[in-house]
Amino acid sequence: MEQKSKELFETAKCYIPGGVNSPVRAFGAVGRTPRFIASARGSRIVDADGNEMIDYVCSWGPGILGHAHPRVIEKVKEACDFGLTYGAPTEKEVELAKLIAEMVPSVEVSRLVNSGTEAVMSAIRVARGYTGRDKIIKFKGCYHGHSDGLLVKAGSAALTTSVPDSAGVPLDYTKHTLVAQYNDPSSVKALFEENPKDIAAVIVEPVAANMGVVLPQTGFLEFLRDITKMYGALLIFDEVITGFRLSPGGAQEYYHVTPDLTTLGKIVGGGMPIGAYGGKREIMQMVSPAGDVYQAGTLSGNPIATTAGIETLKILREDSGIYERLENKAGKIADAVTLSSNKDICVNQAGSLLGIFFTSQKVDNYESAVSSNTSEYAKYFGYLLEHGIYTAPSQFEAMFLSDAHTDEDIEITCRVMGEYLSA
Numbered sequence: 067m068e069q070k071s072k073e074l075f076e077t078a079k080c081y082i083p084g085g086v087n088s089p090v091r092a093f094g095a096v097g098r099t100p101r102f103i104a105s106a107r108g109s110r111i112v113d114a115d116g117n118e119m120i121d122y123v124c125s126w127g128p129g130i131l132g133h134a135h136p137r138v139i140e141k142v143k144e145a146c147d148f149g150l151t152y153g154a155p156t157e158k159e160v161e162l163a164k165l166i167a168e169m170v171p172s173v174e175v176s177r178l179v180n181s182g183t184e185a186v187m188s189a190i191r192v193a194r195g196y197t198g199r200d201k202i203i204k205f206k207g208c209y210h211g212h213s214d215g216l217l218v219k220a221g222s223a224a225l226t227t228s229v230p231d232s233a234g235v236p237l238d239y240t241k242h243t244l245v246a247q248y249n250d251p252s253s254v255k256a257l258f259e260e261n262p263k264d265i266a267a268v269i270v271e272p273v274a275a276n277m278g279v280v281l282p283q284t285g286f287l288e289f290l291r292d293i294t295k296m297y298g299a300l301l302i303f304d305e306v307i308t309g310f311r312l313s314p315g316g317a318q319e320y321y322h323v324t325p326d327l328t329t330l331g332k333i334v335g336g337g338m339p340i341g342a343y344g345g346k347r348e349i350m351q352m353v354s355p356a357g358d359v360y361q362a363g364t365l366s367g368n369p370i371a372t373t374a375g376i377e378t379l380k381i382l383r384e385d386s387g388i389y390e391r392l393e394n395k396a397g398k399i400a401d402a403v404t405l406s407s408n409k410d411i412c413v414n415q416a417g418s419l420l421g422i423f424f425t426s427q428k429v430d431n432y433e434s435a436v437s438s439n440t441s442e443y444a445k446y447f448g449y450l451l452e453h454g455i456y457t458a459p460s461q462f463e464a465m466f467l468s469d470a471h472t473d474e475d476i477e478i479t480c481r482v483m484g485e486y487l488s489a
């Protein structure tokens with residue numbers, strides 16, 4: 067039953083472009099009508115027709131604790147009684163910045179913004195201000211939000227929509243964006259050799275999670291650390307997905323590689339709109355009003371969002387077993403998929419992130435990711451959806467585990483996936 071969702075989608079298309087407020091939500095890549103969600107609790111979401119589903123989208127990452135965690139909800143409700151926004155500093159912002167600094171190895175000082183897009187856009191501006199250079203290197207298939215200069219060979223919905231890059235972005239805005247191949251040091255080296263004094267920063271998703279999930283090969287992140295140092299460029303880890311997900315300190319702690327700047331989003335807001343960027347004091351002192359790199363925000367550090375972020379990070383920090391539990395659950399699904407499948411499949415796992423690709427290739431970069439059979443994925447997605455399992459409506463998005471997924475949820479999921487894949 068998806069009558070109500072269908073009706074809502076028809077009306078939505080009259081008033082919202084494509085009927086959605088972010089492209090991947092439209093289910094275009096899997097040729098279906100999106101489910102309109104009415105409520106969510108723990109591991110389950112319920113759509114407008116009353117269908118309950120086990121959710122592996124988790125709002126694209128923020129939901130590491132599951133939906134509506136009682137402690138987070140209680141604190142947010144309390145905070146509402148004190149007013150929604152002041153446009154003046156609050157104690158909560160200090161508390162969140164301190165938590166971030168204590169948890170994320172590379173961050174001493176950070177600035178709060180309202181989305182991952184804003185965090186990345188601002189971190190790049192800081193890198194350019196700090197180095198006095200214009201060019202940046204990004205990787206094919208990595209997504210860093212929708213700011214002009216970064217919509218070049220981007221991942222996420224930009225991989226499945228008909229426009230590979232975006233209309234409305236002047237060539238002049240992307241001419242300083244150089245594109246390298248993920249997991250290919252020689253492609254990075256070549257760009258540095260051609261532009262030895264012009265590269266301000268290399269930005270990378272330490273685990274690429276917007277072309278499906280692609281793991282960094284051994285030594286790749288270390289190589290990026292070394293070459294940026296050698297050429298006086300900054301290394302930026304875009305940890306909008308991996309931050310607080312792979313470990314309390316994100317991918318940089320998980321892989322023991324410390325970048326100069328880090329961008330955060332998703333989990334840092336605990337389900338509310340927050341992004342953050344930070345790094346060493348010396349670099350972050352560039353940001354206005356301490357320095358000359360301008361960056362501002364009317365709702366930045368909003369007290370309600372900040373409250374949700376603080377409580378979420380506190381729970382993650384207090385619960386020492388959470389990352390192992392998450393990894394084990396993801397591992398069970400990975401094993402079930404690998405064992406049951408009669409189809410050509412590649413499963414990539416990093417902690418609680420899973421990428422299930424319908425391809426015979428080993429997926430370690432953009433080309434191998436897009437070798438996947440997207441119509442196979444669409445069929446698989448449809449089968450899961452009809453059996454109460456809600457996964458990403460695109461081959462090129464991650465599957466997210468949360469601490470709220472129960473053993474029973476995982477069992478059901480393995481069984482349904484197994485049924486489909488072994489058929």
Ligand SMILES: *Cc1c(COP(=O)(O)O)cnc(C)c1O
Binds near residue numbers: 209306
């Ligand atoms: C989601 C994401 C962004 C953009 O964050 P928004 O909050 O959607 O603007 C940037 N970088 C990465 C790695 C992301 O996954």
